Each structure stands twice: as C-alpha cells, then as structure tokens.
Amino acid sequence: MRAELLDTEAALAAVRPEWEALWRRADARPGGTTPFQSPAWLLPWWEAFGTGQPRIAVLRGPSGLLGLLPLYRLEEGGTRKLLPMGVGITDYLDALLDPEAPEGAAAALLRAALSRPGDDTPCDLPDLPPGAALRAAPAPEGWREEGWTGEPCPVLELPGTVEALRGPVPANTLRKLRMARHRADRAGSWSAATAGEEEVLPLWDAMVAMHQSRWTRRGEEGGVLADPRVLGFHRAALPRLQEAGALRLYALRIGGAVAAVFHALAAGPDRLLFYLSGFDEARAFESPGTILLGHAIEEAIAEGRREIHFLRGGEAYKYAWGGVDRVNAGRRLLPP
Template sequence: MSGAPAATALAVHQSHDPARLEALAPEWSALVDAAGVPSPFLAPEWLLPWWRRFGGRRALWILEARDGAGRLEGLLLLASRPALPGVRRWQLLGNGITGADGLDLLARAGAGSAARAAIAGALAAGGWDLLDLEDLPFGSPTAAVLRQVLAPGGVDVEARRRFACPGFAVRGTFEAHVRRMRRRETYGRRVRWLAKQPGFRIEVAAAPDEAGPALEDFLRLHRLRWAAEGGSYGIPPGSVEDFHRDAVPRLAARGWLRLYRLLVGDRSIAAVYGVEAGGTFHYYQSGYDPEWSVRSPGMVLVGRTIEDAYARGLRYYDFLRGEEPYKLDWSADRRELCAVRVRAPSFRASAAVAADGAWRAARGAARALAPERAWAALQRARRGLEAGAAAPAAAEGRA
C-alpha cells in the first residue's frame, strides 16, 4: 500500500511486544487525562486487565505518535482478530467481550489531527489486510483521516452506524428531571414504599478497599437478574467476571469507580456498576433480586444514581449502548457508535469481506428460523466461548 500521509512533526514508534504495554502505563495514563474528555475504556485501568485476560493467542500492535522531545501525543492499540488463514486482521484493543463503548485512537487535546495523520501514515506502510475499528464515537475524525491518507493507495474506508447510547446532559435539577420522566408517578411510589422499609439505604463503593466485596455482591445480583433468561450476555460467569475482578480495584484506585447498592435490612436487592470519569457517569451494568421485582428496586436505584449525578455536579450521564425502555425513561438525547472497516487492496482482504457477507447471510437466515429465546441463548453461548478461549493462554502467563 502507498498513501500520501499529511505532513507532521510526529514520529510513530511501533511494537508488537506485550511488555511494552505495561511499560507505557504511566505515559498512557497521563495521555488519557490530557485527552480533554477522558474515556475509562481507553485507559490502562481497563485495557491492561483486558489484555491479560483476553489477549490469549492474539498478537498486539502498539503505535505511539511522539513529538521531537519524545512526548507521547497519540496512541493506537490494536489486537489481532481471528480470520481466514493468511488474513492479517486487526481490531481495537478492548473491542468485544466486555462491551466497551467509545473506543478510538487516543490523542492529546490539540494534537489529535497530527497524531491521527502520523499514525495513518504508519498504517499506509502495510502489514495488514483488514482493520475492524468498531464502537468508535460516530463522527470521530479518525475515519476521515484514514480515508484521506489511505484512499490514494487504493484502500477502502467504510463507516456505518452500530449502536445508540441514550443519555442526557446534567443540567438544571434532579426534581425537574423527574417531572419530565414518563413514569414519574410509578417512580415516586416505588421510592416512597422502599424508603419505609426497615434498614433501607443506598451504599456506594468507590474506594479500593470497598471495591472487591461490593463487586462480588453486584455479580451475585447480576446473575440472579439473568438466571431466568439463561444467563447474562453482558457479564457471563468465568473469565469475563474475572476481568472485572481485575479491573474494578484499578478503577477505584484511579477514583473512577461508583458501585451503588440498594439494601433493605442486611440484604442488598439491587446494584448498579458505574464508571465516572471526566465529569461523565458511565452506566455499565446492573443487577437485582427478582424476588423484589414488583417493587422495582432497579428503577429506584437508577434514579438515585441520577440524583447523585446532579448532586455531584457532573456534566453528562451516559447509559452506554442499548435502548432498553428503562434507559429511555430517563434519557433526553443519545450518542451513536460506528464501525469503521479499512480494507487493503488485496485478494486476502476481499476474500475475508466476502466470507463475512456469507456469514451474515447465514446468520440472518438462522435467526429468522430460531425463536428469540433460543437465539439469545446461542448468542450468550458464543460469547462465553469467545471469552473462554482466551482464558487458558491468560493463565499460562499473560497475567
């Protein structure tokens, strides 16, 4: 491949050595803070545990954009993706399995254009057939820069919408927010009833010494919530739960963890796992005891996390991917995620894309024939297999 990289003063250093990922952690963490709107899903607190748990037999590709003084200005982290024999296929580190949103090239505020141009120029040298950059913020300049730099060499860059992420700007008061809520009367009744129960309280785990026990309680409630439907797709037992056991103490040490639990007496009946960074609360997952479902403890606890966001002066509340009704009850707007596929002008790349098309057609036909419940069970089983396939290699020494 050949392209015409934009002129830039940044040099790109590349590595495939996993040890480099650990060595980068201090600079990488500082770059997250310098990015303007830090995303916890691009931080070492999230991605180092991801690599240790799911790196498995994947290859790693690190591209660092540095200025003349050696300061890290941009970072792109890629992991190899299973593909047809001989096809060199890469995805963003952290994509899949744990459902991280807003993945992208990480750049220092004010240096994004130069960092993207420099890294795109390095990619123009080849070494890949397909780049599957999924779950980028829709409208990310990364796609446009890749197209500008790589298209002259015959590379195809295609972007498509992927998921919607409901949310809202935290402006005004919580009371005004509730008045706009469609189910405000139901919410009010549930809050009043639960508040009268002996021992009712909300606890928030944020410190490292609180994180472990609170997470185990959350995982228990999450499993209970999904048991009747065959198990959770978001956090299946096994290596995905273990990933969160690795990540949560790191998030807490960084000051980003907000793990809420609603208790009645000495028993927690609902939990919300949130990550708060850069003035944004990211609603990651939840769980509740189905025995209490008629009292809607999940709804009450979500409301309390939102009330807390107002009280803490946050900027934005992000429900992340998925337009479930309980999210839409509270939301006023939404962000979108996109998938950017970058295809080299090679037979291998074309064959892989054709195989993808055939797979999607077969998958669509199977889904049309299978009952929804059976299809969901198959999806959960596939996700569990993906996660489990990485676990043996992680146990062999990546941790």
C-alpha cells in the first residue's frame, strides 16, 4: 500500500477516470457511498469554488487505486487551513475507499494529506455522517484533535411496499397527501415523472425560478441559490451527475404546467438523497411539494430503495414524513 499526494490541477484532472471507477466500487463497502464523493460532484465544485491549492491524498495497491481524500489548502483573510473539497454546499463528506482497502486505509490517507514536510496547516473535517471512515480514523501521531456535533440529517427508513408506508409515515401526512392529490385532480389533473436527459436543464431553470421567488418573498434574497457561483456549479454538475446515473430530477405538472421540481441524488441502489426543491406558490392550495415528495418516495420503494435522506437541517416537514435524526459530526486536527 503506497500513499501519494497530488497537488496540482493537472494531477486532479488526470486522476478522474480512476477516481470515478473507485467511486463506483466503493458502494460495495458497508454503508455505501454517495454522489457527493464522486468526481461528477467534486470537480465542478472545484471549478466553481476552488481557491488555494488542491491536496489530494491517494492510496495505491497492486491492483490500483484503493483510496482517495480530496482536500485543498485555503489561505483567506488570515485563515490558513485544509478543508475537504465540496465543503459548504455538500451535506455528507468523507474519504473514498475501495471495498478491498485494508484496515487503516483512512488513517493512511490522513497522514499523507497532513504530514507534508514543513507544513503545519490545521485541518477541518466537517459534515461527517455516521459510519464515515474519517469519523473514526485516528489522527497522525502527535496531532491534537477537537470535535463538534454537526447538523441533524433526518432519514426515513422505507418499508418494502407503498401500502406499508402507514408504518413509518404518520397517518396525518398520508391523509394530507391524499387530499392534495384530489385537489390537483380537480385543478386539471396532475402527473409526476423523472426528467429525461433533454429535460434536465429546462426543469432545473424552472426549479431555480420557483425557489428564488419563494425565498425572496420570505426576505432571503434568492435563498441558497442566490450566489451566481452556486448556480454555475449546479449547471456544470447536472449533466455529469446525469451521465454518472446519480441524478434524479422529479417534476410535478398540474394542468400541464410545472408546479414543483425536486433535485435528488441516487446513492447506490438503497438510498435517495433529497437535495433541493422549488414549487409554484400560486399552487399552494394543491400542496405541490407534498404531492411530488409522495411520488418520489413511492418511486423509491418501487426501485427497492431502503432509505430517504432529507439531508442537513431540522425542518418540520422532514419529521412530518417520519424522518429520524442522524447527526453529522466534525473534527479539527491541529498539528504538533
């Protein structure tokens, strides 16, 4: 097992094919992986937000790439630290490990990333979900550690059939879903579907407009999509996620017009991650968000998925659908 450090953008681009292959293999590990660890997500992130210098630790064995930890060195406003690529707009962060990676692989990646001669830069590792390899990996010898509790990330455990949703999902929520569907039928019928390749960008633009309009009216200009860099990141990432088979863009139409769009990500065969949404507030009476969320959950069950991840934040609707908290954690590693 041999650790290397990649610290140029050319090296970052060159490792992409191996990285993608590793990401696909890594889903066979206990707990699987997520699109947040894929090059389809993190390379567009670097293009949009990358500052400073990349510092990607890789671990190689006789059969090829065994592990990858993509960090970067930030120097900004007097701040000097190592951070994971994706930080800020990524809900789950972690190293990527092959199913055959030996015990101690995550610790070896940390040592490679942090133990550069003459560099004593501290490292922050936020948004580590339960089961993350970096959550348990020991710090390099002599390094000190601080930790913190991150945000809750509610998860709905799915039953095997739609009929069995009455177990994990509160009856009141299912009653609201039936009522919303009846109202949408009376308003001119409704349909929900996953976007095909040619629909992705038009539906994304519709979702952005609805999201920004809603949050601007609530006094938060543009919501989380106010920053042009965030919009640029997503427009670059969407086709790459689609090509990787990870993108799920759900659209609801009422009377033929788009009323809601959900941006979700498929994490292996078992999990669906709800990332962003937008809905037409003029259709609030029909509750388009409720209808589309119900559709996406039912489709996930039909696909054999076992979990819906509502991601960071304790918004009330997540618990109304039966979400149960799983809490991220953070680590700060300080040099000797």
